[in-house]
Amino acid sequence: MSVDVILGLQWGDEGKGKIVDSLATNYDFICRFQGGPNAGHTLIFDNKKYVLHTIPSGIFRENIKNIIGAGVVIDPVILGKEIANVEQEGVQVRKQLQISNRAHFILPTHRLLDKASEADKGKAKIGSTLKGIGPTYMDKTGRNGLRYGDLFAPGFREKYTKLKEKHLRLYKMYDEVDFDLKGEEDRWFESLENIKDIPHIDAEYILNRALKDQKDILAEGAQGTMLDIEYGTYPFVTSSNTTTSGVCSGLGIAPSQIKEVIGITKAYCTRVGSGPFPTELFDENGQKLQEIGHEFGATTGRSRRCGWLDLPQLNYSIMINGVTQLVITKLDVLSEFDPFMVGEEYIIDGQKTTDLPYDLEAQDIEVQYRAMEGWNKDITGVKKFEDLPENARNYVELIEEQTGVKASIVSNGPGRDQVIQKEALVES
Template sequence: MSTRVVIGAQWGDEGKGKIVDLLSAEADFVVRFQGGANAGHTLKFDDKKVVLHLIPSGIFNGDADCVIGNGVVIDPVALVEEIKGVKEMGFSLEGRFFISQTAHVILPYHKLLDQLKEKRRGGDAIGTTGRGIGPAYVSKVSRIGIRMIDLLDRESLRTKIDQNLKDINFALENLYEEPQLSTDDLMAELDNAIQTLEPFICNTTNLLHEGIRDDRSILLEGAQGTMLDVDHGTYPYVTSSSPTSGGACIGSGIPPTALDKVMGITKAYCTRVGNGPFPTELLGETGDELRKKGAEFGATTGRPRRCGWLDLVALKYVVQINGMNELTLTKMDVMDGFEEIKVCTSYKINGKETKVFPLSLDEVEKIEPVYTTLPGWKNSIEGVTDWNKLPSTAQSYIRFVEDYLNVKFTIISTGPKRNETIRL
């Protein structure tokens, strides 16, 4: 039995979906433990391209039980559409898809408030997806949230929505000058989703503990990345949950003592979507080339991603925060053709050099990256599956990163498809 957690080691969009899809063939359970439909995990297999937002990325490879854990915030209508899409592809969810009773629900008022707040911030907007993630987590910690188990008691659900709308409608009318929302309309919108989701809602914490007891293999799937963690990321330009190994325990009910593998996923370069500091961002021709070659556009929003060189100072910080003991390198093939490849190996802040990632936003915004330049490679490595067939300069690049981080890579991705992978 092993319990492995797969964590984004940058600002999200590292290719976690492909890696979870790949590893799920070896797992008994695949568990999504935080975030919501703001995440987009892109999978490519059998000439198909699929983007999942809530259903774990293990649904298509093998026969693992797929679990949405208690730490996820769920848009019921969006989840029903996703279930429909998976079924239309010929994959069954019956008997192998489970939703935590205690996962919180995203309601239409969460999405509306998300969009109105971003609009009101103007130039100081965080850059959210507008999917209601932040407001849903606010409801959760304010102890007025509605959980999946609440959907099963219509009378109690109506009462809770009524109570929440008193404050929300007051804000809509008096602060945002927007029309009030109706409980009847919200209940009608939820009705079909409740009927579809009811058979899947259960006590997933107990299910996973039975799996641990029975020595079954568990794969925990994170969304976003550690640099977007609400506690440890570039606050306030972060997500509203904890996409870390610690968050995996909280969001699934699995104890820390059960984790034995913590895998970090990093691209061979860096990207970031939305606003916030990005020390190695490339604003010119090189950044445009990375974006074009890497098809760096958000799977959920379609927004162009900001691109830059690999930041090893930030990556080492992420390795420490999560206790990562294995790494995966994705989009290695995007680096084909570069004469030179730069990696950030230290920072200058106010004229002083450091290899420690700062926690102050003011200091992060003052970072001047210090680069080490490595030779690139001319030959295409797209689709390579054998380490020995990589150019020596590509191998040296990987070993340089490993030596800096003191963690080994166990997977190298050389293309978006499941089989375009080197296993080490």
């Protein structure tokens, strides 16, 4: 019937996996449309923690098809491990998961080039996860890539060897790095045998026919808007379109099919790796946010930089994506802060503005803050919005007022059931 989109409005790690899992039962298909195993979507239920890097976050819900779209890049080693971990929980992954023929493979030599390139940058490194994402997308746009559908066609090994040899020629540009290419290749080909029974499909036809049959689709984004290759904090970005526009190219559906755009924001800000971050805290409040919020990367384990909510940045992301509903996560983390702050505007060259500069790093930005009264109360058990402390409600309502978008969901803890419905959810 329509395509709804869930994506992050900050620098990733907003809690998308949990929200996708929560809403999944409203849909027939959950589809990843971009990114790769640099993503880490965390789900917690039944006292267990699950981190998904490539598999869509609807996989734990029965009778829902999960599709890895053409915009995704796949490392078969990581995907194989993911499949095994999920199957251990009794999920019939090979019945619920499908992969687009057009999705590209990450080769071992993509990871080799990623590691060598990042080491070559020295202090100017961008904070790559070293998963080979960037080099894979470079081959994709350079028309050299190896796709999932190629695995089932003649000449796959020859195509692999040709691309590998190209990579090794490029590698000569760099200093040598520690990388067991033979061992990584052996694991890679072994993993291909493990995943090749996952159905390979022409996802664009499957999804468009499903829409004609009145089926509902949820498109799941990875990373966040500020890591978008076009509109993020370039060059400290990922290599794909993390915004709503990536849904159309990543899944092969028309813009007219998109209905709701559900944007997810934390109640504060975090960022992993290098790059500009206007509201970053370098004091005890930043450390406290990190500790209470357990702010460590699901993919890399790196500690996340923390700061107050940045309204100019949030409004920029809402504008770029056409957000129709907000989800505010980790509101509970602010329960121990009184007061806490919200970034309302920037001062750049002595001028006040709420516009985000195209190059945040090149600007000397002073953030103007508003102080908010805290609530000093544990809210992790609250089930209804009206039962939240007044100051917690005031904060949510301030975000709605300043962005012009209603919050449909407020998350008040990491668990699957720690979700407060504030407004009407997307229609099932």
